[in-house]
Amino acid sequence: MLKKGRFGDFGGQYIPETLMNELETLEESYNRLKDDPEFVAELGKLLNEYAGRPSLLYYAEKMTKDLGGAKIYLKREDLNHTGSHKINNVLGQALLAKKMGKTRVIAETGAGQHGVAAATAAALLGLECEIFMGEEDTDRQVLNVYRMRLLGAKVNSVTSGTKTLKDAVNETMREWVGRCHDTHYLLGSVMGPHPFPTMVGDFQSVISKEAREQILKAEGKLPKAVIACVGGGSNAMGMFRNFIQDKDVRLIGCEAAGKGLSGDQHAASVSKGEIGVFHGMKSYFCQDSEGQIAPVYSISAGLDYPGIGPEHAWLHETGRAEYVPVTDEEAVLAFEYLARTEGVICALESAHAVAHARKIAPLIDPQDSVIICLSGRGDKDVAAIARYRGEDVHE
Amino acid sequence: MSRIKKAFEGKAFIGFVTGGDPSIEKTVEFVLEMEKGGADLVEIGVPFSDPVAEGPVIQKANQRALSAGTTLPRLFEAVEEVRKVTQIPLVFLTYLNPVFRFGYPAFFKKCQASGVDGVIIPDMPYEEQGEAKFDARENGVDLISLIAPTSKDRVQRIAKDADGFIYVVSSMGVTGTRREIASGYKDIIASARQVTSVPLAVGFGVSEPAQAKEIAKTADGVIVGSAITKLVEKHGADAGPHIQAYTKSMKDAVISG
Numbered sequence: 081m082l083k084k085g086r087f088g089d090f091g092g093q094y095i096p097e098t099l100m101n102e103l104e105t106l107e108e109s110y111n112r113l114k115d116d117p118e119f120v121a122e123l124g125k126l127l128n129e130y131a132g133r134p135s136l137l138y139y140a141e142k143m144t145k146d147l148g149g150a151k152i153y154l155k156r157e158d159l160n161h162t163g164s165h166k167i168n169n170v171l172g173q174a175l176l177a178k179k180m181g182k183t184r185v186i187a188e189t190g191a192g193q194h195g196v197a198a199a200t201a202a203a204l205l206g207l208e209c210e211i212f213m214g215e216e217d218t219d220r221q222v223l224n225v226y227r228m229r230l231l232g233a234k235v236n237s238v239t240s241g242t243k244t245l246k247d248a249v250n251e252t253m254r255e256w257v258g259r260c261h262d263t264h265y266l267l268g269s270v271m272g273p274h275p276f277p278t279m280v281g282d283f284q285s286v287i288s289k290e291a292r293e294q295i296l297k298a299e300g301k302l303p304k305a306v307i308a309c310v311g312g313g314s315n316a317m318g319m320f321r322n323f324i325q326d327k328d329v330r331l332i333g334c335e336a337a338g339k340g341l342s343g344d345q346h347a348a349s350v351s352k353g354e355i356g357v358f359h360g361m362k363s364y365f366c367q368d369s370e371g372q373i374a375p376v377y378s379i380s381a382g383l384d385y386p387g388i389g390p391e392h393a394w395l396h397e398t399g400r401a402e403y404v405p406v407t408d409e410e411a412v413l414a415f416e417y418l419a420r421t422e423g424v425i426c427a428l429e430s431a432h433a434v435a436h437a438r439k440i441a442p443l444i445d446p447q448d449s450v451i452i453c454l455s456g457r458g459d460k461d462v463a464a465i466a467r468y469r470g471e472d473v474h475e
Numbered sequence: 476m477s478r479i480k481k482a483f484e485g486k487a488f489i490g491f492v493t494g495g496d497p498s499i500e501k502t503v504e505f506v507l508e509m510e511k512g513g514a515d516l517v518e519i520g521v522p523f524s525d526p527v528a529e530g531p532v533i534q535k536a537n538q539r540a541l542s543a544g545t546t547l548p549r550l551f552e553a554v555e556e557v558r559k560v561t562q563i564p565l566v567f568l569t570y571l572n573p574v575f576r577f578g579y580p581a582f583f584k585k586c587q588a589s590g591v592d593g594v595i596i597p598d599m600p601y602e603e604q605g606e607a608k609f610d611a612r613e614n615g616v617d618l619i620s621l622i623a624p625t626s627k628d629r630v631q632r633i634a635k636d637a638d639g640f641i642y643v644v645s646s647m648g649v650t651g652t653r654r655e656i657a658s659g660y661k662d663i664i665a666s667a668r669q670v671t672s673v674p675l676a677v678g679f680g681v682s683e684p685a686q687a688k689e690i691a692k693t694a695d696g697v698i699v700g701s702a703i704t705k706l707v708e709k710h711g712a713d714a715g716p717h718i719q720a721y722t723k724s725m726k727d728a729v730i731s732g
Contacts, residue, residue: 371577
């Protein structure tokens with residue numbers, strides 16, 4: 081990071097004046113608490129005893145043999161409590177919010193993984209919780225909506241705009257502008273105005289902190305590449321952070337190419353987007369020539385977002401990380417492949433990373449390794465995959 | 476004297492209309508109707524796909540305008556049309572991304588050429604204005620700052636550097652009419668006046684003459700957006716006379732304060 085809240089020219093705090101003081105307070109509180117021994121110990125205890133950390137680094141031997149190249153390791157974030165990496169961030173932020181004296185948290189969600197994680201943390205820490213979710217997603221993910229309600233959260237169906245994740249973020253911001261004195265916006269990804277991209281990245285960096293130690297123990301050397309899916313980019317940033325200084329480790333982010341990059345049915349903000357300013361940050365966004373944010377598409381609701389976090393934009397611009405497109409079809413094939421080969425049903429989001437690993441692993445020396453961040457479990461996607469395959473399965 | 480300065484020679488009434496709702500031609504007409512009703516300055520909203528600071532009324536107006544094919548170049552044409560017949564001060568209210576895509580130098584140059592006197596960018600707070608301020612000043616266009624109920628020690632920092640006028644946000648939350656306006660704006664105005672001579676106008680939630688009268692006792696101007704947008708939503712292309720009548724009632728209230 082070159083200056084406060086910036087990654088090169090990316091990032092910033094492009095947010096209404098009404099929220100600026102709240103963001104300053106948040107930044108101060110976070111900087112004060114992040115290295116505070118008591119806070120660190122409390123969060124560590126929650127992560128280890130409640131969320132189930134450290135997560136496994138699993139050697140996928142059958143997949144390795146089948147692909148005939150690099151040894152493949154899976155960082156099993158899908159085994160965390162609530163079934164994804166999202167719990168790492170929500171426990172950190174919810175604990176921070178509580179220390180700041182907030183009594184209520186609000187959050188956006190796409191598929192529902194972040195919403196469920198936020199509702200879980202709120203239940204555990206005794207915070208009131210409201211979730212904003214696009215109407216298209218509340219319809220697609222009925223079970224997750226009920227799950228959040230079961231955890232005591234109120235779920236608001238968002239009917240503005242395209243009724244998906246982007247609009248859920250808009251509506252959560254509108255709610256926060258109206259009520260920030262007692263409410264923390266528990267933002268789910270490495271996006272939004274400073275300090276969110278840095279803070280969420282810090283909370284997720286536990287993924288690569290563990291993975292780096294685990295791979296050194298297992299292999300005695302660093303991997304050739306780490307691979308993760310990217311929507312806003314929180315699991316990818318978690319997977320990248322502690323490898324950034326290891327210049328020989330390739331950092332690969334997999335974007336949703338949807339039905340292909342030639343049309344507009346994708347959510348590939350690096351491959352097809354342009355630099356812009358939206359949701360509080362300067363970064364890459366899918367947009368038209370007039371600067372209107374484009375409707376985006378992916379089979380996986382968690383990647384269905386028109387932008388990418390500013391630290392990723394910077395890693396892309398400096399060439400430190402590579403961002404590659406993966407289509408719906410490739411992701412679905414990878415989802416099925418991992419289930420059959422390793423007996424692991426991963427999230428459709430994570431399947432984008434698995435798909436790219438299948439392409440590059442055979443080209444890498446068998447003495448070397450790659451790590452795939454398996455960001456979530458796939459229970460939520462089973463019905464959608466069945467329907468994709470033409471079966472009449474509904475939740 | 477700049478056109479914006481002139482607007483604040485007396486107590487000012489500032490009306491807002493979303494550009495291109497329901498059409499570009501109607502935007503020109505509505506601006507002129509507001510002037511006939513006594514408006515001292517008109518804000519033209521540049522429609523955006525994701526207006527995060529707006530309530531439902533202006534959100535819907537943004538969608539209507541975008542569906543009608545409204546673009547920034549078309550809005551500059553509308554301003555040129557207005558300028559053929561009047562010197563009423565005009566400011567754009569726009570989210571940053573359309574301006575960013577247009578490019579700062581080209582955008583502010585075009586503002587000056589077509590007759591846009593100032594620009595309000597709700598998602599560009601004080602700390603981020605640096606990247607646009609040079610081009611704005613170079614072209615004689617005021618980049619107008621907002622101050623909110625939560626600004627506290629930021630009030631004077633922002634006021635010191637303010638150009639044109641200061642938009643005092645009366646309430647927390649998004650745009651939209653409110654039954655009661657909290658009185659916190661009075662302290663903000665008093666604090667800002669210690670460090671600036673730039674006029675201060677209050678907006679967010681204002682819709683009724685009584686509210687406007689009360690605010691004008693303290694502020695240099697009163698801004699109304701959602702109430703006018705509701706007239707456009709209700710009467711569509713026929714909203715012109717309604718806008719003029721409403722503007723007159725508000726302007727009368729403002730100067731009676």
